[in-house]
Amino acid sequence: MNSLTVSSEIVELLKGSNILQQPSVPVLVEKVLKRGEGILTASGAVCAETGKYTGRSPKDKFTVEEASVKDKIDWGSNQPISEEKFNNLYDKVLRHLKEKDELFVFNGFAGADHRHRLPIQVINEYAWHNLFAHQLFIRPTEEELRTHEAEFTILSAPTFQADPIVDGTNSETFIIISFEQRVVLIGGTEYAGEMKKSIFSVMNYLLPENNVLSMHCSANVGYEGDVALFFGLSGTGKTTLSADPNRRLIGDDEHGWSANGVFNIEGGCYAKTIGLTREKEPQIYDAIRFGSVLENVVLDHDSRIPDYANNSLTENTRAAYPLQAIENIVDPSIAGHPHTIIFLTADAFGVLPPISKLSKEQAMYHFLSGYTSKLAGTERGITSPEATFSTCFGSPFLPLPATVYAEMLGKKIDEHNVQVFLVNTGWTGGEYGTGQRMKLSYTRAMIQAALEGELNNVETYTTKVFGLNIPVHVPGVPDDVLIPRKSWADQDAFMVKAQELSAKFRNNFKKFAGVSSDIEVLGGPKM
Numbered sequence: 001m002n003s004l005t006v007s008s009e010i011v012e013l014l015k016g017s018n019i020l021q022q023p024s025v026p027v028l029v030e031k032v033l034k035r036g037e038g039i040l041t042a043s044g045a046v047c048a049e050t051g052k053y054t055g056r057s058p059k060d061k062f063t064v065e066e067a068s069v070k071d072k073i074d075w076g077s078n079q080p081i082s083e084e085k086f087n088n089l090y091d092k093v094l095r096h097l098k099e100k101d102e103l104f105v106f107n108g109f110a111g112a113d114h115r116h117r118l119p120i121q122v123i124n125e126y127a128w129h130n131l132f133a134h135q136l137f138i139r140p141t142e143e144e145l146r147t148h149e150a151e152f153t154i155l156s157a158p159t160f161q162a163d164p165i166v167d168g169t170n171s172e173t174f175i176i177i178s179f180e181q182r183v184v185l186i187g188g189t190e191y192a193g194e195m196k197k198s199i200f201s202v203m204n205y206l207l208p209e210n211n212v213l214s215m216h217c218s219a220n221v222g223y224e225g226d227v228a229l230f231f232g233l234s235g236t237g238k239t240t241l242s243a244d245p246n247r248r249l250i251g252d253d254e255h256g257w258s259a260n261g262v263f264n265i266e267g268g269c270y271a272k273t274i275g276l277t278r279e280k281e282p283q284i285y286d287a288i289r290f291g292s293v294l295e296n297v298v299l300d301h302d303s304r305i306p307d308y309a310n311n312s313l314t315e316n317t318r319a320a321y322p323l324q325a326i327e328n329i330v331d332p333s334i335a336g337h338p339h340t341i342i343f344l345t346a347d348a349f350g351v352l353p354p355i356s357k358l359s360k361e362q363a364m365y366h367f368l369s370g371y372t373s374k375l376a377g378t379e380r381g382i383t384s385p386e387a388t389f390s391t392c393f394g395s396p397f398l399p400l401p402a403t404v405y406a407e408m409l410g411k412k413i414d415e416h417n418v419q420v421f422l423v424n425t426g427w428t429g430g431e432y433g434t435g436q437r438m439k440l441s442y443t444r445a446m447i448q449a450a451l452e453g454e455l456n457n458v459e460t461y462t463t464k465v466f467g468l469n470i471p472v473h474v475p476g477v478p479d480d481v482l483i484p485r486k487s488w489a490d491q492d493a494f495m496v497k498a499q500e501l502s503a504k505f506r507n508n509f510k511k512f513a514g515v516s517s518d519i520e521v522l523g524g525p526k527m
Contacts, residue, residue: 031127044290054314085168104130113263121150138267216394218242219250232344264333287325347426348373356468365523445476
């Protein structure tokens, strides 16, 4: 079959009388309400619940072990499934969808840069899932729609459940990518985020093949054209710190970096809403209106006003809305090469500096490490802070070996003379429970100084354990806050914690045995 066209089976499916091609937002909202898939909130958004699964199911994600990709995929981080098992499941899902009264089809794109975008189509059993796809992916113009030919298809069948014994899955749920058949097969889960992240995984395979670095980060640009990237895991402040009234948002989660600059992969945002208030995050709060989708948010029974503080369904409550629903954006979501990269971490051990300048080797080391802390109480069984590492700040979505992405990043840092900073939004003056969380005002001041180039040529102090270069002065931040050791009352206790965290970094980095020794020796902590 032609690798750039959809399969004959999908073509046949799309001929069915149950197909609604490219339904508008009002039509989809009507369908959601009529079919009982969700309810309307006071602001006009649709609110739906995802049942058993309120987040991604990483243990149920597979890549088909096909000849053209077999030697490229990092099977240490990606689960294989045979072509035979996939084809059998593929046929079952197609039969399941054909029997539905209605199917909803969205045609659009992933990738704002026309030179690197992927035409996609999403075929949904649920109207609210199709509304989600409409808001999260890039919507075509009328002219683009007339000539649109999908090169990748999502088949989403949440009510179809796999038989693990017969189908070779780990549970009733499955998220399977076939790069040869250009299909993403999703079943057994109603969590809409699987669609978004599956296409991101696809782009993480396809873009590097075209010498484009794919990145799990947010991006914004100053009014003088200076681009900044923000990498960070959940809880590090990525969304909060990249939302700057003095800078325009390129995108909040997924980007590509080509020879021409940075571009957003998506057409919308998928924001966490737990604890959301207009005072704290007015852009997100006001974007949740007609056409937006709320996931697992509890509503007041009578007023239909969302209770964003209520976590009875999940902590992972979400809102999906188009980028155009917020002000101060770049449209289309394309900008130049980054001037500054910020790696965010929330270090609960209290030993990493609040800001430090990174060499290229240190940037590659910390990119590969992707460190932050899980806190006591955030997950069952965690009674004290735990170090967690997610390669390239997006481990679950990387089909290729992590070093492919790290080496591309290193080359781009050299080529464009990018300044890279590690910013700790975690604890100071002691570990979690003893010290205190870094003041947001200090973090904002440090990031502003980094973005404005004020830290490019300043005097620095080098830490003993991690070898990080700390600016000795940052406007708006007390000097004694900048050097972690000085903020601890017990210097011996600080060194013990620093060595403890250093050992965790070194132990985690053992899995990158094939990477250049310079990255570990010059970029990592010292023995």
